[in-house]
Amino acid sequence: MTEIAYQNKDITSKILGENLKHKSFAVYGINVPRICQVLPTNLPAIEANELRLDNLFLLEDGSLALVDYESDYDQADKVKYLNYITRTVKRCFEEGSTRAAEVPKIRMIVIYTADIKPEKTQAIFDVGCLQLQTEEAFLSIIDSEKTEIQLEEKIKNGKPLTEEEQMKFIILPLTHQGKEEKQKCIQRCFALAREVEDVKVQTFILSGMLVFSDKVVTREDSKRIREWIMLTKVGQLFEEEKLEYAKKAVEEAVLEVRKEAEEATEKEKRNTAAKLLKKGFSTAEILEVIEGMTAEEVEKLRGAKKD
Structure with missing residues (x-):
């Protein structure tokens, strides 16, 4: 031995x-x-x-x-x-x-x-x-x-x-x-x-x-056990990497959905403001109706409508 x-x-x-x-x-x-x-x-x-x-x-x-x-x-x-x-x-x-x-x-x-x-x-x-x-x-x-x-x-x-x-x-x-x-x-x-x-x-x-x-x-048993431990540790790292990758993918997907939702919301706000402008509403009146829009954004839409 x-x-x-x-x-x-x-x-x-x-x-x-x-x-x-x-x-x-x-x-x-x-x-x-x-x-x-x-x-x-x-x-x-x-x-x-x-x-x-x-x-x-x-x-x-x-x-x-x-x-x-x-x-x-x-x-x-x-x-x-x-x-x-x-x-x-x-x-x-x-x-x-x-x-x-x-x-x-x-x-x-x-x-x-x-x-x-x-x-x-x-x-x-x-x-x-x-x-x-x-x-x-x-x-x-x-x-x-x-x-x-x-x-x-x-x-x-x-x-x-x-x-x-x-x-x-x-x-x-x-x-x-x-x-x-x-x-x-x-x-x-x-x-x-x-x-x-x-x-x-x-x-x-x-x-x-x-x-x-x-x-x-014995040296033989020691070698087998150490090799198994190392393989297990490598496997752990691999699983951790997979979990990290999956977590990152989920985070990116959530951000993308949020971005799309925010863009859809902004588009809907602009469409509503354009309709109100067409009906003759003032900027102040539109800002009271549509929460989250600025006077600058409304005036920009007014200018685009005139063009």
Whole structure:
């Protein structure tokens, strides 16, 4: 199995970020505020071989959530998390926060796949002068088979997915144990997601699934999913262009009808004024009868009549 290139992850992360705002991690068992914004993960480098952070979110309470996904547990990963936090704080200072009071609260969230049970981990890493408190989520609490059946039933019946169901969908492969089962689930989810009628939701689900499962998805499956997402986005643009064209055509047609109606009205006014002039009515009398005409227009008609 080969992991997808990070530049490809950047593309899908951007698409994911467009639809992840105001959604919640609560479905994974983490009680934190809703997501406000997805932030770039290109943090300042400290070590040349530093592994890259999975996701960085701005939450509605102004705090930052650093999120990492793990399929095994190693106490040494705590050092990696500390580096993430250090780099995040460093970026805060580089972007203009020059006082410690201006650095936002930082949450280190670790989402464990179904391979890890709660009793295997330690949320607190204490080295005396420093204590790291992680917020842990265990996808083993989600019944993968039951969830997949429920999602499939709703999608097959054309029913819209709730936000909670969408969040479950994107991490569904990670609720299985072992890479092989995860990869099989990715393929099933890809086929099922393509049946989602709401294109925006479909794109969110696929981009989220690809980003969250990037450590287990095969290059072939990644390529197929990314190609489908891109085709869907192109299709969306095409549909938007068609709607824009139709809207413009309707606006032009309405303007044309209004113009014709106005011209017909003006012609009718001139015909009526001409008849009144023929009967000897004065300009003042005609202006009292025909609303919207000017004395200049009436005199012009009088002059044309004399000629």
